[in-house]
Amino acid sequence: MWARSVTPQSQNRDSSPITGSFDRGAAVTVLICAAVALAGCSRSDTAAPANQQASQPTSEVKVALSEAGCEPQPASVPAGPVRFMITNSGASHVTEVELLRDGKIVGEKEGVKPGSSGDLVLRLDGGGAYSVHCAGGAKNDWPLTVTGGAGQPGAGPANATLAAATQGYHDYVVAEVDQLVTSTKQFTDAVRAGDMDKAKQLYPGARVHYESIEPVAESFGDLDPQIDARIDDVDNPADWTGFHRIEKALWQDKTLNGMGPLADKLDADIATLKSKVATETYQPAQLGNGAGELLNEVSTTKITGEEDRYSHTDLWDLAANVDGARKCFELLKPALAAKDPALVQQLETRFADVTDRLSKYRQGDGYVDYSTVAQDQRRELANAVNALAEPMSHVAGRVV
Numbered sequence: 001m002w003a004r005s006v007t008p009q010s011q012n013r014d015s016s017p018i019t020g021s022f023d024r025g026a027a028v029t030v031l032i033c034a035a036v037a038l039a040g041c042s043r044s045d046t047a048a049p050a051n052q053q054a055s056q057p058t059s060e061v062k063v064a065l066s067e068a069g070c071e072p073q074p075a076s077v078p079a080g081p082v083r084f085m086i087t088n089s090g091a092s093h094v095t096e097v098e099l100l101r102d103g104k105i106v107g108e109k110e111g112v113k114p115g116s117s118g119d120l121v122l123r124l125d126g127g128g129a130y131s132v133h134c135a136g137g138a139k140n141d142w143p144l145t146v147t148g149g150a151g152q153p154g155a156g157p158a159n160a161t162l163a164a165a166t167q168g169y170h171d172y173v174v175a176e177v178d179q180l181v182t183s184t185k186q187f188t189d190a191v192r193a194g195d196m197d198k199a200k201q202l203y204p205g206a207r208v209h210y211e212s213i214e215p216v217a218e219s220f221g222d223l224d225p226q227i228d229a230r231i232d233d234v235d236n237p238a239d240w241t242g243f244h245r246i247e248k249a250l251w252q253d254k255t256l257n258g259m260g261p262l263a264d265k266l267d268a269d270i271a272t273l274k275s276k277v278a279t280e281t282y283q284p285a286q287l288g289n290g291a292g293e294l295l296n297e298v299s300t301t302k303i304t305g306e307e308d309r310y311s312h313t314d315l316w317d318l319a320a321n322v323d324g325a326r327k328c329f330e331l332l333k334p335a336l337a338a339k340d341p342a343l344v345q346q347l348e349t350r351f352a353d354v355t356d357r358l359s360k361y362r363q364g365d366g367y368v369d370y371s372t373v374a375q376d377q378r379r380e381l382a383n384a385v386n387a388l389a390e391p392m393s394h395v396a397g398r399v400v
């Protein structure tokens with residue numbers, strides 16, 4: 001996935017220096033298709049009648065990032081949809097905020113630079129003590145209380161159309177990870193056999209089934225950095241594992257010596273991921289937030305070529321990220337169409353634009369070497385992805 005920032009102050013974090021565990025499921029509504037009539041699970045179900053029952057007022061919490069920290073106002077909200085309105089009036093060290101419960105990330109907003117603002121919309125149905133966390137300020141953790149909770153009037157799953165979307169997304173992730181197991185095994189077999197050429201050839205295609213599910217990579221907890229961290233994400237290079245460690249061996253070190261155990265570990269981590277996603281559930285806002293944040297990351301960070309800096313296979317990843325974000329959109333579309341058809345239209349247009357631009361770089365069954373893509377071409381791509389990320393950032397607020 002993209003590089004994650006550190007949240008060192010939270011307790012209950014495990015020892016990994018590069019990420020905290022991330023479990024939205026602990027705090028948010030679990031939407032399961034089985035709970036509704038089978039007919040209601042059909043994706044082609046039109047959303048109009050179902051949506052009207054979803055209206056529950058969205059609470060608003062202002063979070064002003066400052067050198068002092070990130071105090072939420074008010075510090076208590078009823079369970080249900082919550083819009084965090086995050087502003088930064090000039091705190092250069094405090095640019096992101098996370099909502100934590102029991103040390104786990106429930107939602108986050110990154111890249112809120114001085115002078116900018118952003119919203120994070122979530123459904124908080126598990127009442128109790130939360131913490132608004134921001135690294136870099138004088139005080140990093142601010143309490144937020146959610147009153148009421150699951151089982152309270154109005155706190156239930158929004159509607160059948162959205163339940164179908166989250167169930168569909170669960171199925172999609174499971175299917176992608178199944179393919180990831182196979183594609184990675186072919187790659188790691190080549191690594192174990194010391195076959196550099198074959199491993200290089202298989203590397204980008206093995207990864208696409210991971211990049212496609214990156215909108216929810218933070219729900220994978222520590223598996224995400226273990227599978228996909230860059231060298232700058234780890235404190236100690238000796239602890240660095242995953243695809244990019246082997247990528248460096250292949251393209252920069254030009255030797256697979258010592259890579260056998262790393263190939264084994266990559267297979268093992270992906271096997272663990274497979275069992276994790278089998279039971280993972282998602283909430284509609286999480287798909288919107290995750291896709292929006294991922295597209296932001298693509299347009300600001302990944303566009304520089306940092307992800308596949310040794311192999312320059314970045315365009316495979318970017319295309320898979322866009323495909324994964326599109327999947328989130330497609331699944332939410334029936335519900336969105338009932339609430340905001342103009343937003344649907346805008347997203348259709350912008351997705352088509354990005355896909356069209358990416359297709360110009362196709363070569364064989366993949367993409368051209370990213371080092372051959374000039375700065376102004378990269379800037380054009382970044383602008384198109386950024387223009388897509390903007391409407392995507394409004395999706396969560398429509399489906400919460």
Ligand SMILES: [Cu+2]
Pocket residue numbers: 001002211214228307317
């Ligand atoms: Cu990645």
